[in-house]
Amino acid sequence: MARLHEALEEDVKHGLRTDELRTFTPENINDFITRGKALMASIYGPRTDIMRAKMYSYHPDLAASIEEIYATVFASFPEESAVQGNLSRALNSVVAVACLRTEGGVVELLNGHVLGLLRARDVPGLTTEDYWLASEEGVDWVLMTVDMLLGALKSNDSD
Incomplete structure (x- = not known):
């Protein structure tokens, strides 16, 4: 950064x-938790429970973390919130895919x-650009x- x-x-x-907009407070914690769980379910789809169980097997607090x-x-604020840096569901997945691809292993x-990026096609109200990013062509x-x-x-590192 x-x-x-x-x-x-x-x-x-x-x-x-x-x-700061992403700090838990007593007034917003339930909204944050709901958005986090919804994002995880949107990414992993029918495998969400399997992923949670796998994370739990590594450490009992990992899935919640x-x-x-x-x-x-990562979770976007509600659409009615005009927040700078509020990425769409598809762009959140693009960032995750890019980070994981560069990390390797x-x-x-x-x-x-x-x-998860492909599943972003099913999010209501997608822009044309987000819908394309969430297509097979977009993922490629x-x-x-x-x-x-x-x-x-x-290649620049070797210079």
Whole structure:
């Protein structure tokens, strides 16, 4: 984040919001938890219970922790909330797929999030762009673009 922030133009930096919106409070915690669980179910679909059980087998608090991360970091605010940085369901999956693809060695997680991106097609009110990103063609484009960027970055490392 530090490098990204350093690379931003000053006018962009000054245009970013400065108030926290993703902090649990007694008034909003239930809304956050609901959004986190809904996002997890939207990503994993019929495999949600299987994924929760697998996470539980690793550590009894892991599934709840993941849902809390989804709630505070990834889940979109309600559509009626015009919030800067409020990514759509499809774009959230694009970010997850890109991160997991660059990380490597996490094939099962990557596959789950690729399927999650494909499931984003079923979210009501998608933009044309989001619907395309959630198509098989869109997913292929995301993976190929990440691979192309990663290849370019790796070739620059050897200079």
